[in-house]
Amino acid sequence: MAEAETATNSAAPGETLVNVSNLKMHFPIYKGLFRKKVGDVKAVDGLSFEIKRGETLGLVGESGCGKSTTGRAVLRLYELTDGVISFEGEDIAQLSNEELRARRPHMQMIFQDPQACLNPRMTVGAIIAEPLVEHRQMTSEERKERVKELLNSVGMNPDFVNRYPHEFSGGQRQRIGIARALALDPDFIVCDEPIAALDVSIQAQVVNLLEDLQKERGLTYLFISHDLSMVRHIADRVAVMYLGKIMELAPREALFKDPKHPYTQALLSAVPVANPEVESQRERVILKGDVPSPSNPPAGCVFCTRCPVAEEKCFSEAPQWRELQPDQFVACHLAK
Amino acid sequence: MASTSSKRTNTIAEEQPAASAAQTVLEVDGLETIFQTQDGDVHAVNNVSFSLQAGELLGIVGESGSGKSVTMMSLLKLLPMPPAEIVGGKVMFDGRDLLQLGLDELREVRGGDIGFIFQDPMTSLNPVFTVGFQIMEPLRVHLKMNKQQARDRAIELLELVGIPSAGDRLKDFPHQFSGGMRQRVMIAIALACDPKVLIADEPTTALDVTVQAQILEIIKDLRQKLGMAIIWITHDLGVVAGIADRVAVMYGGQIVEYADVKQLYDDPRHPYTRALLQTLPRQEGEREARLVSIPGQAPNLKGQLTACPFAPRCSEAIDKCWQANPPLFEINGSQKSACWLEDPNG
Numbered sequence: 005m006a007e008a009e010t011a012t013n014s015a016a017p018g019e020t021l022v023n024v025s026n027l028k029m030h031f032p033i034y035k036g037l038f039r040k041k042v043g044d045v046k047a048v049d050g051l052s053f054e055i056k057r058g059e060t061l062g063l064v065g066e067s068g069c070g071k072s073t074t075g076r077a078v079l080r081l082y083e084l085t086d087g088v089i090s091f092e093g094e095d096i097a098q099l100s101n102e103e104l105r106a107r108r109p110h111m112q113m114i115f116q117d118p119q120a121c122l123n124p125r126m127t128v129g130a131i132i133a134e135p136l137v138e139h140r141q142m143t144s145e146e147r148k149e150r151v152k153e154l155l156n157s158v159g160m161n162p163d164f165v166n167r168y169p170h171e172f173s174g175g176q177r178q179r180i181g182i183a184r185a186l187a188l189d190p191d192f193i194v195c196d197e198p199i200a201a202l203d204v205s206i207q208a209q210v211v212n213l214l215e216d217l218q219k220e221r222g223l224t225y226l227f228i229s230h231d232l233s234m235v236r237h238i239a240d241r242v243a244v245m246y247l248g249k250i251m252e253l254a255p256r257e258a259l260f261k262d263p264k265h266p267y268t269q270a271l272l273s274a275v276p277v278a279n280p281e282v283e284s285q286r287e288r289v290i291l292k293g294d295v296p297s298p299s300n301p302p303a304g305c306v307f308c309t310r311c312p313v314a315e316e317k318c319f320s321e322a323p324q325w326r327e328l329q330p331d332q333f334v335a336c337h338l339a340k
Numbered sequence: 341m342a343s344t345s346s347k348r349t350n351t352i353a354e355e356q357p358a359a360s361a362a363q364t365v366l367e368v369d370g371l372e373t374i375f376q377t378q379d380g381d382v383h384a385v386n387n388v389s390f391s392l393q394a395g396e397l398l399g400i401v402g403e404s405g406s407g408k409s410v411t412m413m414s415l416l417k418l419l420p421m422p423p424a425e426i427v428g429g430k431v432m433f434d435g436r437d438l439l440q441l442g443l444d445e446l447r448e449v450r451g452g453d454i455g456f457i458f459q460d461p462m463t464s465l466n467p468v469f470t471v472g473f474q475i476m477e478p479l480r481v482h483l484k485m486n487k488q489q490a491r492d493r494a495i496e497l498l499e500l501v502g503i504p505s506a507g508d509r510l511k512d513f514p515h516q517f518s519g520g521m522r523q524r525v526m527i528a529i530a531l532a533c534d535p536k537v538l539i540a541d542e543p544t545t546a547l548d549v550t551v552q553a554q555i556l557e558i559i560k561d562l563r564q565k566l567g568m569a570i571i572w573i574t575h576d577l578g579v580v581a582g583i584a585d586r587v588a589v590m591y592g593g594q595i596v597e598y599a600d601v602k603q604l605y606d607d608p609r610h611p612y613t614r615a616l617l618q619t620l621p622r623q624e625g626e627r628e629a630r631l632v633s634i635p636g637q638a639p640n641l642k643g644q645l646t647a648c649p650f651a652p653r654c655s656e657a658i659d660k661c662w663q664a665n666p667p668l669f670e671i672n673g674s675q676k677s678a679c680w681l682e683d684p685n686g
Contacts, residue, residue: 066549207619276578290550
């Protein structure tokens with residue numbers, strides 16, 4: 005891949021922008037009259053990955069696997085349980101609120117539900133201008149200009165500034181959310197299921213827009229999604245999560261052509277293909293049962309309860325995170 | 341779960357797909373549904389006609405707002421009326437027009453001969469009743485079973501849809517089940533009275549892919565065992581490719597293309613179907629440099645359709661498309677398309 009070749013030059017695209025190591029995000033469970041702490045939901049349990057400048061890292065997994073929590077934790081929207089998140093070499097997990105606020109313009113987020121993430125009582129203009137009011141010294145004229153420019157860049161008519169979110173369709177609302185995220189010229193955007201709530205014909209429009217913006221502005225994305233075929237399209241590298249842990253992390257081609265982890269294999273084989281001939285001949289790996297509770301994950305490998313090839317070792321010993329091939333990492337005892 | 345179904349009564353159905361392929365169980369003709377709003381009528385379903393053969397699985401594909409759910413709800417008058425109003429059409433089932441039936445007669449059909457599975461398994465199960473009660477309810481009402489018979493049958497049904505230790509789970513409440521398990525319960529309820537037709541409205545949309553794969557396997561398996569006809573509503577072209585025999589593509593409240601599943605994917609004859617298939621990212625081979633997208637948005641259905649609803653987004657539109665709404669043209673035996681480009685006289 006292109007990134008790997010240019011990685012030696014630290015100033016060029018390819019330098020590490022975000023480096024996450026041993027990220028843990030546990031949510032306490034309280035019970036009883038005295039709200040005694042009885043345990044933890046281990047939503048994210050020891051993740052390590054890095055995102056290079058200009059690339060898109062896809063984060064896939066089923067609901068409840070901790071992918072959204074990871075996205076939010078990386079921006080420190082939660083106070084971390086443990087771990088280091090270095091953004092441009094600085095550990096943002098340790099920053100004070102004030103220092104963090106100064107860093108916020110560089111990292112933004114696009115949310116899943118374009119209806120819920122826009123304030124229904126604010127006009128589109130006010131929504132997009134809000135980050136500018138907070139972080140930039142601008143006259144109101146300059147702000148108006150900037151808002152129009154932003155609306156233009158996401159493919160919307162700049163005359164819409166005085167309209168309210170309910171006057172727009174889902175795809176257009178998502179564009180407004182994207183314009184707001186772009187307002188402060190960020191380096192890094194966490195896209196949390198940005199297309200999940202949209203229709204198929206609109207999904208492609210939004211994905212194309214995200215790709216165009218990335219090319220123009222050199223953005224770096226963490227693209228969280230459960231739609232594997234869309235992730236295959238947009239991501240340079242893909243991390244597969246299950247029950248708070250990354251199972252496999254690999255460049256796109258390698259992951260989709262030759263998945264090493266049994267969970268990745270099952271996940272890929274479950275994706276329906278829009279071709280009746282292929283569908284009628286496919287051999288599926290059908291996983292049994294459901295995802296265990298993250299408050300009480302299984303001992304050993306977290307996937308052992310549903311794994312079709314699990315051995316004795318998998319039930320007792322957690323697998324090491326190892327590099328199977330250059331750039332292809334996997335957490336499985338049996339992967340070769 | 342394979343062993344339990346042998347007790348079931350409808351053995352004829354198992355041979356049906358081959359033996360009597362032409363037998364029509366449900367025929368919808370010219371269905372029209374509108375919603376009355378303050379700003380005028382919304383024409384949600386416009387002149388929809390289709391037929392369902394015994395034992396076949398008809399996929400209904402469309403985006404949100406295309407009228408696919410409203411069409412199916414109209415069949416059994418499950419819509420709130422008003423604001424909804426069925427203004428035209430016939431729904432022939434068992435020699436009767438369902439739209440002419442009174443409420444009591446309709447109630448016998450709902451959940452009896454026609455089963456329904458809804459999209460969201462959490463909101464369609466009643467949270468304050470046990471799962472067992474909810475499965476036994478249709479059995480006791482429609483089939484007049486006593487408690488013990490209903491209980492036995494409920495256990496049999498839960499085993500049929502692959503819920504482990506079914507007997508113990510009857511007394512559990514819906515919140516004690518996971519999403520996939522709840523959807524299995526919904527399927528069990530829909531199947532309770534041996535329906536001739538099962539209408540499934542986006543039954544796997546709220547589920548994860550691995551769970552979706554489980555449910556699809558169950559449905560394939562049940563079709564072989566029970567042989568009922570199924571209408572499967574979805575927006576996912578991949579799911580339809582895997583399970584449907586025939587497919588109707590809906591847009592703007594009408595069916596724009598109707599074809600056998602292979603024909604539809606090999607040779608789509610409506611520009612909307614073609615565009616929809618092209619927007620999907622490839623799942624193997626080189627990734628495309630840029631996704632094909634359909635410009636614009638879904639149509640607003642206020643007022644009667646006077647032009648092709650897809651014309652504003654269509655890359656192949658001609659003058660005629662703006663002047664009149666095309667009827668469904670027959671292209672060959674089983675494929676139909678509502679596009680002026682397919683007009684045999686055009």
